[in-house]
Amino acid sequence: MAIQRNLLIGGLRLTLQSWPAFVWTYVLNLGLSVLLTLPLRFQMQAITANSLASQRLIGGFDLGTLGGVIGKLSEGPGPATSTSFFSIPAYFILYFFLVPGTLVCYQTGSSARLFPLLESGFTYFWRFVRITLITVLVAGLVMAGLLQLQNLWSDHLDKLQQSRGVFFLGLAGYLVVGLFAAFLRVYFDLVEVYTVQLAQQPQLEGAAHKPGRERQIRRAFKPAWQALRCNFLRTYLSFVLLTIAGLVALIFSARVAEHSLAQAHVWPIFLSIQLGLFLMLFTRFWQRGAETILALDNPLPVPVEPVRAPIFNLDEPTPAPFQSEGAEDTSGTGESEFSI
Numbered sequence: 438m439a440i441q442r443n444l445l446i447g448g449l450r451l452t453l454q455s456w457p458a459f460v461w462t463y464v465l466n467l468g469l470s471v472l473l474t475l476p477l478r479f480q481m482q483a484i485t486a487n488s489l490a491s492q493r494l495i496g497g498f499d500l501g502t503l504g505g506v507i508g509k510l511s512e513g514p515g516p517a518t519s520t521s522f523f524s525i526p527a528y529f530i531l532y533f534f535l536v537p538g539t540l541v542c543y544q545t546g547s548s549a550r551l552f553p554l555l556e557s558g559f560t561y562f563w564r565f566v567r568i569t570l571i572t573v574l575v576a577g578l579v580m581a582g583l584l585q586l587q588n589l590w591s592d593h594l595d596k597l598q599q600s601r602g603v604f605f606l607g608l609a610g611y612l613v614v615g616l617f618a619a620f621l622r623v624y625f626d627l628v629e630v631y632t633v634q635l636a637q638q639p640q641l642e643g644a645a646h647k648p649g650r651e652r653q654i655r656r657a658f659k660p661a662w663q664a665l666r667c668n669f670l671r672t673y674l675s676f677v678l679l680t681i682a683g684l685v686a687l688i689f690s691a692r693v694a695e696h697s698l699a700q701a702h703v704w705p706i707f708l709s710i711q712l713g714l715f716l717m718l719f720t721r722f723w724q725r726g727a728e729t730i731l732a733l734d735n736p737l738p739v740p741v742e743p744v745r746a747p748i749f750n751l752d753e754p755t756p757a758p759f760q761s762e763g764a765e766d767t768s769g770t771g772e773s774e775f776s777i
Contacts, residue, residue: 444727690716
């Protein structure tokens with residue numbers, strides 16, 4: 438019977454052992470965010486530097502003035518709006534390079550330095566692109582149907598007398614949609630984990646091995662489903678618990694930053710928000726570690742090389758048995774010396 442380890446403890450251990458992968462992901466995300474928001478900074482500086490209303494932002498903090506600045510930015514195309522079109526593709530390219538490398542480090546215990554991460558990401562790049570496209574297609578169709586049902590449920594509740602019970606019923610509908618979205622996220626995370634595990638298996642030679650077999654991501658869907666079905670409760674609860682922990686950390690840091698808006702310096706707000714994002718990203722890597730533990734406890738079946746029987750050619754004569762020199766030939770019609 439396979440050993441079933443604790444997902445939270447095992448996932449935390451994997452995350453801490455491969456901590457450079459998490460740190461590099463945070464640093465590159467932060468650098469990408471700073472790079473893509475520089476045009477926005479220059480545009481806002483050009484608007485606020487030559488305005489009397491800018492004193493309401495410099496000397497204090499006025500949400501109305503800030504809203505007016507944002508409205509000014511959205512009046513027409515500019516450097517800030519042009520960079521927004523590149524932010525999402527840049528993030529996904531970074532994702533396709535770093536996440537596969539992190540999963541390889543989790544499963545093999547290899548070094549989590551930057552260049553090995555990027556090298557592994559280059560190896561699995563197109564496989565993760567295909568998994569993401571399938572995820573978006575399936576999750577989009579399923580979630581569109583669930584949101585449509587939620588809208589019908591909300592319309593039904595609007596016809597009832599407004600009360601606290603009706604409010605909680607409406608909230609329960611959104612909760613069901615969110616929990617189902619978490620289920621889809623867990624499943625496709627496991628597909629990615631098993632895709633990496635599939636490539637780590639020894640490949641067979643000869644007729645039993647098909648070229649590119651380790652690149653067939655469809656072979657990871659069934660084992661991912663089986664592992665999730667057999668370990669659904671503990672896997673799903675671990676994922677939801679870590680998601681809630683990350684959201685709580687982000688909300689808490691946002692509240693601290695909100696109460697720091699009137700300060701003369703900006704760096705406490707920046708540090709508070711970055712701490713929340715740091716903890717939220719850490720819980721996401723923790724989830725990846727827990728899913729890797731599940732996949733390692735429920736591995737793919739190891740392929741076995743088929744045994745080939747020896748082939749005999751019946752047309753060739755059977756070789757005569759070995760006889761030493763001087764031995765008499767007893768295979769003919771002559772009598773054996775031991776004949777009676």
